[in-house]
Amino acid sequence: MDDIAAAAGLSRQTVYAHFPSRDALVTAVFQRLTDEVLAGLDAARLDEGPASAALRRLLDVSWQTFDRYPALPAPAGSADVDLHQPVIDRLTRLILRGQRAGEFDRYAAPGWLIAATIALGHAAWAEVVAGRMPAAEAAAAVRASVLRVYGVEPPAA
Template sequence: MSESSPPERRRRVRAEARRNVAAILDAAIQVLGQRPQATMDDIAAAAGLSRQTVYAHFPSRDALVTAVFRRMTDEVLAGLDAARLDEGPAPAALRRLLEVSWRTFDRYPPLPAPTGAADVELHQPVHDRLTRLILRGQRAGEFDRDAAPGWLVAATIALGHAAWAEVVAGRMPADQAVAAVQASVLRVYGAEPAD
């Protein structure tokens, strides 16, 4: 008689696969943060797993980097949902959105973002939340009503990337960068300065 039933064995295999994926992603974040050009072999070694196990879950480096971005996006979305962006004045909600996003990005290595469909899929939920916030602020007269929401989203992303690049290059401390992003984005939105 077997040690465990087929359903129990499947549960164990799925649990092990989840642990392996988590270990691979944790290792990728650590290793790529130190050495952006690290190989899949480097990541496998840091995860304490075989190269074959890593490739079984992520068939390419691009697939692994996309999974890192997916994890980051999931964290941002959870943080944004907890920040209750539909409550309170829109400028205050925008500051919360920027703070949550920055805190999450600060925990991840600066990697080139996925391109094409993966980029759209990963960014769309964040874009949707930001667009809803912009429209709410415009209806309330808290944001410039003449500014196209798509432009404000693009400007927000560009300012965030510019600030992150300054931090990565060592030209600006992270706390100054997040303050600069918040102030700059609020200006672009035509919002009143914070008290």
């Protein structure tokens, strides 16, 4: 909290006046990140066009937002689930639409696809934070991996 206060040009007491603990501050930052992702997803019109194109837009919007918050720790416990739920709801609709249209693997359970998408995103983010992978490379890896998991054929070369 001392480092955060110093970086913000505030006293430690001022930071604690707004956030009673480090966890409360991290949760507030994750809520802001989630709000930004949701606004971006809504602007990306996920219900329009081919589902595979919408999935690419979802991945791009999500990564662009994560890239603005490069060093955040993962949220703890139920906060992680609560913060993911609005994104999960949008992704579920997209998966079901893609499966009905034959664009996504019809035999893959939507819950599995969602879990894989989140896990791949977190793994890539962890690689960037650890300095083992540049952000652009991680974004491309997430995109390619998620599309494979969903059964989306790569574009013809």
